[in-house]
Amino acid sequence: MRTSSWSPSLSRTSIPALLAFGSSVLFSVSAAAQPAPAEPQKPPPETTAAPAQPSEAPAQPAEASPAREAAPAPSRPDEDRLVPADAPKTPPKAVASPDPDRDKRALTRQGAERPAAANAVGSRPSEVFAEDWWSQARPSIEVHGVFRTRTELFYQFALGRRDPIASALWPQPADNHYIPTAGEAQVVRLCGDDPTATPLAACEDNTQLGVNMRFRLNPEIHISDNLRIHSQFDVFDNLVFGSTPEGYMNVPAAGGGYTVAARGGYAPLGALSTTAWAPVAGQTSLVDSIVAKRAWAEYSTPVGLLRFGRMPNHWGLGMVYNSGDGYDSDWQSTVDRIMFTTGIKKYDLYFSGAWDHMGIGATSARFGEQQGQPYNLGNLDDVNQYVAIIARKRDPELQLLDLAKGLPVINAGLYFAYRSQTLANDDTSSSTNAASLGQLPTNVRLGYTRREAEFFMPDLWFQFLYKKFRFEAEAAMIYGTIENTGTTGRPSGNLTGQPSVVDVNPLDAKDVGYTVRSFGLTGQAEFRAMEDKLRLDFGFGWASGDPDVESLAPPRTGMEPQLTADRTYSMFRMHPDYRVDLIFWRNIMSRVQGAYYLRPQVQYDFSRDPNGQRLGGSAAVVWSRASEFIQTPGNKRDLGVELDLSLYFQAKDGSLNDGVDKMGGFYTALQYGVFFPLGGLDYLQGEVTRYASENGGSQLQTATAQAFRLYLGVMF
Template sequence: MPISSWSPGTSCRPGTPRRRLRSGLALALVLGASSASAQPARRPAQPPAAPAQPPAGQAGTPAAQPAAPAQPGAAPAQPGAAPDGAETPEPPAARQPLLPPADTAAPSAPQPATPAASEAPAAAAAAEQPERQAIQAEIGARPSEVYAEDWWSHARPTFEFHGYYRLRWELFNSFALGRIDSRDQALWPQPADNSYKGHVLERCNPSETTSGGTRSFDSCKNDTQAGANMRFRLNPELHISDNLRILTQVDLLDNVVLGSTPDGYANQPAAGGGYQVARRGGYSPLGAFSSTQWAPSAGINSTKDSISVKRIWGEYMTPVGLLRFGRMPNHWGLGMVANSGDGYDSDYQSTVDRLMFVTGIKKYDIYFAGAWDWANEGATSASIQDLEGQPYDLAQSDDVDQYVFVAVRRKNPELQKLELARGNMVVNGGVYFAYRQQTLANDITAGDTNDDLSASLGQSADNVAAGYVHRGAEMIIPDVWFQLLYKKFRFELEAAMIYGSLDLRGQDESDYANVLSPKDTGWGVRQFGLATQAELTEMEGRLRVHFGFGYATGDDDAPALEPQQLGAMDPQISTDRTYSTFRFHPDYRVDQILFRNILSRVQGAYYFRPGVDWDFARDKNGQRAGLGAAAIWSRASEFLQAPGNSRDLGIELNAQLYFQSKDGTLNDDPDKMGGFYTAVQYGVLFPLGGLGQLRGETVQKIDLETAQTVRWYLGILF
């Protein structure tokens, strides 16, 4: 709810005689009462509520009097109106975000969807389906919010809150797929309390008798992992005036695992690096005696603090365009590459430190944007001995600078609704082009032979300089987005390429060992990705049939699909010296098991995803209940990169049952989610040969196990 502040237009000056003040007030009351009919209609303040009266006819209570007729020309009292003479605050609906999202669902004729690619997903959309997030980073989504229509605006400071609270319970069964891997090289690590080949845990089912003071135990068998987590996300907005505002994003208990911070559990720095569990104290000498939860504190009992400030940025709307500066969301198209991660079930985001200006030709719905991003500044002068002052960048050549240009055509939302209602076709689209480069780099980490020369906190400039190598990184990233809307049909496409080179991929000259030619002095980056979504809406928006396809190039010179442990670059088998595995943004959701959890994202693979959603109960106030189902067939782009040297990775079936209540102001828009929302989801993955194992020089077949998951989402969106 916006909280508006106002101040009266006049005030009493110090030293005014009390008699003159009382006379002036009396005269003003008389003049105001005698000329009420001659004044323009205003919103008088509501008087205090009268005390409750007994019903007419009871002893000592007069009968109700008829209401006095209203004076001619006088406006009726409005509930919640501002005091007379004060400026009435603008209603919240008039203060929409400067770059708000718009719906991507295929609109029906009575209620066409808006064109932007970033609206909060409809309540009926499957949580694992690629979502269009509720963000404020899309360009040209609302033309009236790119330019200042009223330049000399009045300052009406308001403070608004948006966001959500969610709790998610999840169960993972056989996510290791029956593979026999060491935990540090597995697609999915075996549960810590499970016995498998090479690792036997004999701590379960103790014998009832002892022999020589000892007991015997059976091997533990458990291939299931389950738990719950929650998050409270706030998106406060400080509107200083019509053209100036500050936006933020703050997470409280961000994805904290329920039960993970019990009393008595704490960590302390270990002598050899890392952490060790501190000696327990208080009245919880054992974990079995824990009786409460402590607040998460980074480095003590959690990897994160209780409160995490994710973004803060400012927006200034000028007559010729919008200026944005600060740490802000970055979203483009379907979110395949740049994804703000603002969906109700999101876990990852694209956040950039950026200076951006947006303008365009409003008449033709064409918009342009230019941005300067600070992608990676390298080592700074920040010191752990001095927490105040202003740190600065130690060098310029180690900066990863990124420059972005955007050109997009986006139909005016209101005109788009009219065009779709008339049965006309609407086409939107544009290009996002990014260029990034880095000359020097110090990427030394713990465990390297010269880790004392790393760019760690408080490191001296001399040590940082001694750890530099010539990275010579240069990349261009063109990303094209296309959207077609026709009646109740929507089709969208996003295609991106990463083309560039690296002089050194590591921290030493061993990159040049075993090269085919002395001319092989670098590494190439050649990656391509494609994502499409098609959706047909019927039954007044209650039935949605959709189909998705995605493709990410693989690398036949890389040994595996999964990323390397500890952030190392993928090793190369031969000497083609090219990285070609394309990876979707991890928040571009396709399924519930393989790409979402086991591989963590779509990478080096392609998929086909038909699905359907049906609201079997839907009210005009936004309340709805429905079912959803989808099937995903996934294959490796390069069969040599699949663990089992086969293209077919698996077939996954997803289903869900969902309900959205009528509570919340967001339910005024049938295409938005608001109030209470819950969904129960089920997924099953049938792994195929591509997820198998190779043993030695011959293929040794193993019995892959079917993986299953159950998820229960509970959320409040506002």
């Protein structure tokens, strides 16, 4: 912009005029450059002028805005005459009449002037304006999971007992030579320093060492704020290291089942294998390398949450229903379910109803057709379950606030399930293979028998929180009836001269079937101190036993036989992923069943950072006793005492461990356990005497079991 030269000598009367002119020009330039002019203390009359859009291109000349008439300036004293007066403004022009063509041109010009530079907001397709987000949103994917490798050494897990394999609590190692208390000897005479000796020395091995791994993925697809899909996949699900070596493969056998195929020339012996093959179900492993475990959807409505698909089932402490999603879990409760949850947020009350498909029997799926929609071949053999849940659960943030204020918090709920089945097709001995895959309805019918099973299963959960103290308990009951426990197909029903299709009490012809009455209880008490570094825990649990059943563990196949005329099953078994120790209940018995235990524990974090990194250790003692002494091998209640020690380290490099109580990133633990068997697991005196007389004075005695574990994992 060109300006004419001016003389530095100015008269006194020209200074105010010059200042007024400069102020007017400055105001005009500022108004054109800023997106929105500053609001004056006294707003002038309305105007139709809009602020110009910012642009990197040279600004276009702005149209002249109608001038506004200002109020007369107040009189000023002589000493303030150097302050310029407000510039006079021309009266506003007449408002133009509506013109659609002019408005259209203005809109076109406005669109052309929209920012289009490379760095301007909205210039790229990936950028949207706030009012258009709903039309541009795309699903987001979150992937969480855990990768773990566990080294485990088991020593004397058979507890020194020489029971036959069919009745052993824990089978002896396959390479251990021993003579059982009944049946044939397990002969392994291939050891010794002299390979030419006759006979070779007996092999003795009471140690079982192995390493296993799992890579679990939990992808989540978030379609919108109220719609999402969850899933779970396991890669190398508890794959034992070295279990699929080069050259090892199974093929279908001529008489059914599988047989090991001849090894190839490059690995004719297992000792010559140079690599590992991928797990393939039926060939190199029992399961495939990748297994889909769960998939379900969730839709949030204004009145509640709808969930449908194959999903986890967890309630309370996990004594009965346990999702098994822990970093060290091996067992799960997974259910095919349609579920709806609603509630009263004001009172922290929630109500749920669910329809579970626990088993529907045979479907129309056939080996000759892998596509299409299979359907249920019959409804009477379905195992249907209906669930009702009512719970009071305090909002997590409000719960923390209440605890910080020193207020107690109570959470509780009831999980009630009803299950029934009319007919059953559990036949495994029929020549028609009525319960096998791909059968026609004609063959399926031949496997039917009358079941008439009905169960009522309430499960109560209670939690009390106060400052640093937590008490939590769960109590459950299974109450029901089963008319028939047989599995042999009897579609023709009762026929003259043949046994009844239902279980009839031989002492009372009117007493049909069996009754189920079992109870379980578990509790946990925890107190934290020293900035939560110290944790004092006390746990207990009880599972009802059955005085008419011989063993704590069920047989490998079939129902437990009742030793008397009693018609009641009262054995209660907790979920196998509800763990209380390292050796006896976790591995030897696989779960707490028919017994009660007491478990004090102390845990201390030697180093604990707010970012989640910590180093600590724990020690626990577990004392176990049988609910019914007659079920133990030694016919005594005391089963044993176990001492478990642990040393753990949690790194800070994880997206999940943003709090001291969360686990994420790298985690490792070194654990040691020792179990001392007591009288309930000892031999009966008659067994000791008979075994000594039959085996040259050899003595029977129990042994102490030990376990060593190294856990290496990454959680994300």
